Amino acid sequence: MDRNFENLSQIELDALRELGSIGAGNAATALSTMLSKRIDITVPEIGIFKVEEVPDKIGGPEVVRVGIYFTITGDTFGSMLLMLEKDEGLRLVKMMLGPGFKINSELDLISKSALEEIANILVGSYLSAFSQFAKMRLMQSTPAFAYDMCGSIIDMICIELAQKTTHILMVKTDFVETDDKISANLFFLPEPNALIKLIESLGVNKYESGTD
Amino acid sequence: MKAELIKVKMADVQIGNSPAVLITYGLGSCVGLTIWDSKLKWGGMAHIMLPTSKGFSKNENFAKFADSSIEYLVNELIKMGSNKRNLEAKVFGGASMFSFESKSDILNIGDRNIDATFNSLDEFGISVVNRDVGGNFGRTISLYLETGVVEVHSIKNGNKIF
Numbered sequence: 001m002d003r004n005f006e007n008l009s010q011i012e013l014d015a016l017r018e019l020g021s022i023g024a025g026n027a028a029t030a031l032s033t034m035l036s037k038r039i040d041i042t043v044p045e046i047g048i049f050k051v052e053e054v055p056d057k058i059g060g061p062e063v064v065r066v067g068i069y070f071t072i073t074g075d076t077f078g079s080m081l082l083m084l085e086k087d088e089g090l091r092l093v094k095m096m097l098g099p100g101f102k103i104n105s106e107l108d109l110i111s112k113s114a115l116e117e118i119a120n121i122l123v124g125s126y127l128s129a130f131s132q133f134a135k136m137r138l139m140q141s142t143p144a145f146a147y148d149m150c151g152s153i154i155d156m157i158c159i160e161l162a163q164k165t166t167h168i169l170m171v172k173t174d175f176v177e178t179d180d181k182i183s184a185n186l187f188f189l190p191e192p193n194a195l196i197k198l199i200e201s202l203g204v205n206k207y208e209s210g211t212d
Numbered sequence: 213m214k215a216e217l218i219k220v221k222m223a224d225v226q227i228g229n230s231p232a233v234l235i236t237y238g239l240g241s242c243v244g245l246t247i248w249d250s251k252l253k254w255g256g257m258a259h260i261m262l263p264t265s266k267g268f269s270k271n272e273n274f275a276k277f278a279d280s281s282i283e284y285l286v287n288e289l290i291k292m293g294s295n296k297r298n299l300e301a302k303v304f305g306g307a308s309m310f311s312f313e314s315k316s317d318i319l320n321i322g323d324r325n326i327d328a329t330f331n332s333l334d335e336f337g338i339s340v341v342n343r344d345v346g347g348n349f350g351r352t353i354s355l356y357l358e359t360g361v362v363e364v365h366s367i368k369n370g371n372k373i374f
Contacts, residue, residue, distance in 0.1 A: 052223035052261070052273065061222070061238035062352055064367060069310055144310035148367055151222065151238020152350020156309055158222065159241055159261050159321050162276060 008169070008199075013046055015202045016171065019130060020044035020188065024173040026129035027122045027186070031175065034121060035095050042174040049170065051162045054154055057170065058083065058187065061151025066107070068119035069144045069157070072127065075136035076198050078190035079157045080126070082119045086147060088182045089115050095180065107147055116143040122175070122186065134201040157189055165192045215358075220244075220257045223276040227256040227288055230358040237352045239305035241322035243278065243329050243345075244353045247285050247338060248360040251298040256285045257355055262321075263328030278328040286336045301333050302362050302374055303343045304353050322346065342374045 008016075024041045032039040047057060055061035066089045070080045084092070086107065093114040094103050103111065120143055131138040146153045161168050171188040190198060220226045220236040228234050230253035236244050239259065248255035258281040265277040274280035289299060306326035326345050333340055342362070344351070349368040356363070362374045 052221060052276070055222050055238060146309050148240070148309065148350040149238035149352065152240030152307065152309055153238075155222065155238070155240040155242045155261070156321065162223075162261050166272070 008048070012199050012202075015199070016169075017044050017046050019133060019198070019202065020046070020171040020173060022133050023126035023130040023188075024175075024186070027126040028175060030121050030125035031118070034118075035092075035177070037095065037177050037179065040176045040178070042176070045172045047170050047172070048167055050166060051158050051168050054158050054168065054170070055151040058150055058154055058185070061149060063150045064148065065150050065153065066115060067146045067148070067150070067153035068116055069146070069153070070119070070123050071141040072138055072190075073141070074131075074138040075201075076134075076138060076190060076194035078188065078194050079160070080123050080140070081154065081157065081187045081189070082122060082184055083150070083153070083187070084182070084184035088180075088184070091180045092118060092177075092182055092184075095177075095182075112145050116145055119143050126186070126188075134198060136198075136201055161189065161191065169195060215356075218257075220259050222259050223261050223273050225256060225258045225275045225281050225284055227254070227285070227292075228357055229254045232357050234355040234357065235352070239351045239353065240307055240309045241305070241325065243306050243322075243325040244304040244351065245278075245282070245285075245329055245333075246302045246304075246353070246355040246362055247282075247289060248300050248302075248355065248357065249289060249294045249298050250300055250360060252292075252294060253357055253360075254289070254292065254294075255299075255355060255357055255360070256289060257353075258282070258285060260325060260329065263324045278325060279332045282329070282332040282336060282338075286338060296337055299338050300341045300360060301338045302355075303329050303333075303340060303345055304362070304364060304374075305351055306345045307347050307349055307351070309348060309350070344372070344374055 028039040068082045216232040234257040236259045243260040245258045265280040306322035352365040354363045
């Protein structure tokens with residue numbers, strides 16, 4: 001039976017937001033260590049939308065972004081997607097590779113793999129904090145890179161979810177580096193069954209709907 | 213005077229009259245379908261996510277699926293006074309945005325969406341006059357209802373006319 005995300009109680013949403021904070025905090029620390037820069041994070045935003053509303057919710061379908069995508073498997077499953085502007089991505093690459101490295105103004109192979117690596121570290125540390133706290137085994141896929149319109153980057157994730165659910169839950173966190181004005185959005189989109197497991201693992205499995 | 217711009221969202225179907233322009237942004241694995249009446253200068257656009265409505269609840273948004281969106285579009289245009297023979301379809305999108313090492317069904321969803329769209333159009337006896345499908349890039353499509361021209365915009369190729 002497809003449990004509807006709309007039935008989540010406030011306490012369950014708070015628990016998920018807290019879990020998101022723990023993951024994001026760990027990810028920010030890892031990124032900060034790697035770049036020797038201060039990285040701030042926003043309080044995770046949790047939203048429940050119709051699947052077809054997702055392109056609007058991530059910034060608009062026609063906006064052009066770099067997107068780095070991971071599938072998550074193991075005890076819970078879903079997708080994680082890091083999105084940022086191309087120029088901010090290039091500044092991030094420069095920060096990572098050092099001032100001596102000449103960066104192309106376009107995304108070449110080196111920039112792409114540097115960004116994939118940054119995303120890999122962010123998502124990896126997000127998930128490791130997550131899995132320790134929720135006592136779950138989680139694995140991430142290799143990163144998949146796209147530079148295109150947001151709608152086209154996100155639609156495969158939407159399609160995947162649309163086969164199982166009408167509504168999705170999305171956890172969004174922003175990572176901000178102030179000096180170079182870099183801001184990246186990290187989106188976590190668990191699948192419906194995964195979400196139930198997640199909530200059960202947190203010990204707050206009280207649905208208000210009473211459908212159970 | 214600027215022609216009216218009618219936006220078609222993901223899992224959405226819209227119909228318009230000349231000189232309006234129907235537009236949908238950022239198709240990846242989704243399929244953008246246009247059906248245009250060459251005689252009466254009106255038509256519709258669908259932004260399709262999945263191949264078939266079979267196995268889904270009746271309450272689902274019909275515009276998510278190739279079969280039910282096409283059925284709706286064709287029926288509506290005929291209700292308005294279109295003759296099937298004058299309806300011209302064009303099909304766009306169905307890309308594979310990411311390349312993965314492991315393969316699964318979902319990764320071929322673009323191809324499956326394209327196949328389902330062609331099959332369904334064939335069932336309804338609507339001829340496909342042009343297409344720009346597959347690849348690994350996103351597309352924004354605009355249907356100019358006055359001329360039936362579809363402009364495809366992509367980061368990769370700029371603007372192209374179909």
